Amino acid sequence: MTTLGAALERVSPGEVVIAFTHRDELTQQHGFLHAGVMTSVADSACGYAALSLMEPGVGVLSVEFKVNMLAPAVGERFIATGRVVRSGRTLTVCAGEVTTERDGRTVAVLLMQATMMAVRGKAEVAD
Amino acid sequence: MTTLGAALERVSPGEVVIAFTHRDELTQQHGFLHAGVMTSVADSACGYAALSLMEPGVGVLSVEFKVNMLAPAVGERFIATGRVVRSGRTLTVCAGEVTTERDGRTVAVLLMQATMMAVRGKAEVAD
Amino acid sequence: MTTLGAALERVSPGEVVIAFTHRDELTQQHGFLHAGVMTSVADSACGYAALSLMEPGVGVLSVEFKVNMLAPAVGERFIATGRVVRSGRTLTVCAGEVTTERDGRTVAVLLMQATMMAVRGKAEVAD
Amino acid sequence: MTTLGAALERVSPGEVVIAFTHRDELTQQHGFLHAGVMTSVADSACGYAALSLMEPGVGVLSVEFKVNMLAPAVGERFIATGRVVRSGRTLTVCAGEVTTERDGRTVAVLLMQATMMAVRGKAEVAD
Numbered sequence: 466m467t468t469l470g471a472a473l474e475r476v477s478p479g480e481v482v483i484a485f486t487h488r489d490e491l492t493q494q495h496g497f498l499h500a501g502v503m504t505s506v507a508d509s510a511c512g513y514a515a516l517s518l519m520e521p522g523v524g525v526l527s528v529e530f531k532v533n534m535l536a537p538a539v540g541e542r543f544i545a546t547g548r549v550v551r552s553g554r555t556l557t558v559c560a561g562e563v564t565t566e567r568d569g570r571t572v573a574v575l576l577m578q579a580t581m582m583a584v585r586g587k588a589e590v591a592d
Numbered sequence: 593m594t595t596l597g598a599a600l601e602r603v604s605p606g607e608v609v610i611a612f613t614h615r616d617e618l619t620q621q622h623g624f625l626h627a628g629v630m631t632s633v634a635d636s637a638c639g640y641a642a643l644s645l646m647e648p649g650v651g652v653l654s655v656e657f658k659v660n661m662l663a664p665a666v667g668e669r670f671i672a673t674g675r676v677v678r679s680g681r682t683l684t685v686c687a688g689e690v691t692t693e694r695d696g697r698t699v700a701v702l703l704m705q706a707t708m709m710a711v712r713g714k715a716e717v718a719d
Numbered sequence: 720m721t722t723l724g725a726a727l728e729r730v731s732p733g734e735v736v737i738a739f740t741h742r743d744e745l746t747q748q749h750g751f752l753h754a755g756v757m758t759s760v761a762d763s764a765c766g767y768a769a770l771s772l773m774e775p776g777v778g779v780l781s782v783e784f785k786v787n788m789l790a791p792a793v794g795e796r797f798i799a800t801g802r803v804v805r806s807g808r809t810l811t812v813c814a815g816e817v818t819t820e821r822d823g824r825t826v827a828v829l830l831m832q833a834t835m836m837a838v839r840g841k842a843e844v845a846d
Numbered sequence: 847m848t849t850l851g852a853a854l855e856r857v858s859p860g861e862v863v864i865a866f867t868h869r870d871e872l873t874q875q876h877g878f879l880h881a882g883v884m885t886s887v888a889d890s891a892c893g894y895a896a897l898s899l900m901e902p903g904v905g906v907l908s909v910e911f912k913v914n915m916l917a918p919a920v921g922e923r924f925i926a927t928g929r930v931v932r933s934g935r936t937l938t939v940c941a942g943e944v945t946t947e948r949d950g951r952t953v954a955v956l957l958m959q960a961t962m963m964a965v966r967g968k969a970e971v972a973d
Binding site for chain 4: 703
């Protein structure tokens with residue numbers, strides 16, 4: 466997240482917002498932000514959102530996620546929101562979104578659907 | 593890709609291999625590589641694989657992808673492979689994978705299924 | 720849809736609602752509705768939602784979708800909603816959901832994220 | 847599966863093959879098999895593949911899956927294959943595929959990536 470210049474903007478139970486800004490070294494061949502960068506931040510927002518509903522001492526790991534790119538990631542500042550859709554003891558399903566401001570209006574650039582797993586004790590993905 | 597320390601390893605028609613190495617600033621809270629980093633490289637491998645079957649002058653954009661984390665991304669060196677499953681004039685479906693060597697054997701850490709779009713002229717995602 | 724006992728409940732620009740009822744031959748080994756049945760209806764709701772924003776004479780095909788099962792599909796009557804998130808000339812991104820009523824409250828049982836393609840002339844998936 | 851006219855063709859540890867035939871009531875508006883039908887069978891093949899590697903007495907539920915349609919589902923007989931990519935105590939990641947024979951060659955019509963969950967005792971999705 467430091468590499469991406471991202472900062473936690475808001476944390477409420479079941480919803481987390483992360484803001485990050487455009488940096489030239491994160492652009493891809495067409496000049497806009499790489500899909501992977503936006504995905505990383507959306508994944509983090511979803512992970513923290515899942516974590517916000519778990520009991521203290523529990524960790525969280527991404528089981529899987531799916532993203533759709535909705536618009537070219539052109540912009541100066543991006544907002545990633547992760548929201549818990551269904552919270553279970555082991556698995557949590559989240560919806561994520563990345564938006565930017567363009568010409569005074571909010572443009573959605575990425576949509577995510579993700580599954581997070583609570584990790585109690587030893588961490589192992591796909592366990 | 594430069595930020596991620598990644599390098600194109602092999603390009604053949606319909607299949608691209610990218611190698612990248614572990615860097616401390618890309619790790620997440622559990623000490624292994626962030627899911628987003630592995631996803632970025634797998635996405636690039638799939639994108640280049642799709643591009644390798646398109647006619648000259650055409651660009652490629654990620655429409656969407658879905659990844660499963662298969663094992664903790666612990667390792668020094670990772671290999672991302674993107675392979676075209678179905679190539680069409682507008683859309684190309686790819687399968688991606690990230691592996692690492694651990695104790696002398698290959699461990700799969702990420703599995704991707706992605707849709708890429710050929711861009712002729714003006715680039716617009718979800719167009 | 721006839722096989723599934725489904726009926727179009729509401730069509731508005733960019734949003735379509737389909738209702739369907741539980742039928743014994745559609746249950747799986749645990750006694751609740753098969754994931755594929757709910758997926759079929761959610762896919763149809765998303766497809767019609769995409770179609771509702773396209774010009775007359777255009778067809779629609781599912782490019783891909785991803786679903787999360789949120790709760791066991793126990794219930795008598797289910798509601799599938801498809802909603803357009805991003806509409807483009809060729810591709811449309813939709814969000815789908817299936818809910819049921821249980822003990823007087825709405826329970827979400829399936830969450831979908833889908834990509835639909837406009838078909839002008841000859842229909843070809845992944846074209 | 848009976849409604850779909852499907853039959854288990856082969857079961858080996860970590861891989862399951864289900865065959866099914868075209869039936870007119872399962873076609874969609876363009877005259878080929880509905881995406882949901884193929885998805886249902888691929889989901890079942892993946893579920894059984896996951897189950898084939900679990901200890902006796904354990905059940906399996908679909909956590910989530912993502913499918914890409916690769917070609918129009920025109921054909922008489924379809925083969926769905928589910929294969930375990932990564933097997934864990936709780937979660938199993940599977941790859942699925944549906945193919946058909948057309949003009950003497952095998953055509954892939956659907957590609958799936960799925961997460962299955964072992965159910966020990968009380969069944970609850972997203973638990």
